[in-house]
Amino acid sequence: MDHNAGFKLPRQEQLASVFFNLLPGETRDKIFTSALNCYEDPKKLWDVNTPYVRPGYSAAQVADTALLQTCQRIYAENWFRPWVSAVHTFYLTSQDRRPEDGYVTTIDKFQPRLNRLYVDHGEVEVSHVQVFAQMYALESLNSSLIPILRMENFFPRKLTVSLRHHDWWWWENDQRLQINGAWIRVCQFPDSLKEVCIELESLQRKKNQIDWIADEMVQSWHLLRLDGTIMSATKEDCKVSAWSGSSTWGGQRWIRDESQPGVNEYYVKTVTWKANNEKTNQSEPRTLQVPESFPVMAGNRASVNVSLLERAGIPAGLPGDETLQRVMEWERENRRRPETKPVQTRRSVHDGFDDEVQDMRDDFVQGNAYEDDEESEEDTTED
Numbered sequence: 001m002d003h004n005a006g007f008k009l010p011r012q013e014q015l016a017s018v019f020f021n022l023l024p025g026e027t028r029d030k031i032f033t034s035a036l037n038c039y040e041d042p043k044k045l046w047d048v049n050t051p052y053v054r055p056g057y058s059a060a061q062v063a064d065t066a067l068l069q070t071c072q073r074i075y076a077e078n079w080f081r082p083w084v085s086a087v088h089t090f091y092l093t094s095q096d097r098r099p100e101d102g103y104v105t106t107i108d109k110f111q112p113r114l115n116r117l118y119v120d121h122g123e124v125e126v127s128h129v130q131v132f133a134q135m136y137a138l139e140s141l142n143s144s145l146i147p148i149l150r151m152e153n154f155f156p157r158k159l160t161v162s163l164r165h166h167d168w169w170w171w172e173n174d175q176r177l178q179i180n181g182a183w184i185r186v187c188q189f190p191d192s193l194k195e196v197c198i199e200l201e202s203l204q205r206k207k208n209q210i211d212w213i214a215d216e217m218v219q220s221w222h223l224l225r226l227d228g229t230i231m232s233a234t235k236e237d238c239k240v241s242a243w244s245g246s247s248t249w250g251g252q253r254w255i256r257d258e259s260q261p262g263v264n265e266y267y268v269k270t271v272t273w274k275a276n277n278e279k280t281n282q283s284e285p286r287t288l289q290v291p292e293s294f295p296v297m298a299g300n301r302a303s304v305n306v307s308l309l310e311r312a313g314i315p316a317g318l319p320g321d322e323t324l325q326r327v328m329e330w331e332r333e334n335r336r337r338p339e340t341k342p343v344q345t346r347r348s349v350h351d352g353f354d355d356e357v358q359d360m361r362d363d364f365v366q367g368n369a370y371e372d373d374e375e376s377e378e379d380t381t382e383d
């Protein structure tokens with residue numbers, strides 16, 4: 001939209017200003033963009049030993065807006081920049097997988113801002129919305145993504161849904177990656193979206209599994225916008241990145257997954273969907289499950305308790321194998337049972353959620369999810 005035309009308040013044109021009269025508009029635009037962009041607050045860095053610290057997310061996002069208070073014309077021409085430049089981030093996760101509530105965007109916080117912007121300025125686009133989602137939330141019977149997509153006065157240009165290494169089902173057991181396609185069928189995306197990205201992340205050693213999932217998504221998943229437009233992905237639009245982070249969070253050091261002491265290396269592939277004017281209908285999105293031919297890591301001791309390492313006096317910089325050997329020796333000497341996060345079985349509680357969530361996941365695997373309510377009622381009556 002034309003942000004200047006949408007601004008309703010009177011303003012001084014500052015005709016005598018050297019800044020406005022001598023500097024070209026393109027130069028002023030670059031200056032204001034740089035000055036008003038959001039950035040990570042170095043005074044509010046998060047603990048690196050958490051599952052939510054990653055590139056671009058090491059601290060709270062802030063913007064210096066004092067410049068907007070210096071001049072009516074500056075405000076009129078740039079009021080939107082902090083809002084537009086920000087990546088508005090939602091977490092559909094358990095509490096331990098996200099920052100403190102004060103740093104988390106929620107619908108209850110976001111919707112009043114959208115409403116106010118719409119009243120004051122009309123349709124204001126949001127450049128980028130980021131959603132971090134655990135599988136239990138994304139694949140729930142009424143996907144937790146739907147309320148975000150249905151917010152009023154919501155005009156995003158780009159949406160990214162990220163599945164981090166520890167967001168996949170049964171990552172603790174190193175099980176093969178899988179994702180149900182039913183949530184794609186029930187989600188309708190805002191008309192304003194130019195791109196929808198799904199960011200797939202796992203360990204570097206599971207790179208082939210990520211590539212397999214991404215290739216299958218490109219071939220069989222098509223998204224639907226509210227205006228009926230079909231969005232498709234291509235292999236050419238897929239992007240690959242990598243990063244390294246701490247192997248410790250939740251009081252556990254995940255020695256099974258380390259590439260070097262205290263470090264996990266991650267592989268990320270981003271699949272991007274764009275409008276496809278040649279396609280007129282949405283095909284059924286398939287459930288994707290990596291074949292059994294892909295290897296997994298065997299063994300029951302995937303992690304060790306950090307407090308145990310401290311009590312046993314085991315240095316943090318030792319390789320995983322040596323760390324585990326010393327832990328076992330210390331446990332034998334002290335006749336202690338292993339202190340580690342238990343490897344979960346298919347029927348165990350996942351991430352602290354109850355059996356209802358696990359039953360729901362079993363329904364997805366068996367293809368029973370998203371049945372019509374009427375059909376379910378008929379089945380109940382016949383019984």
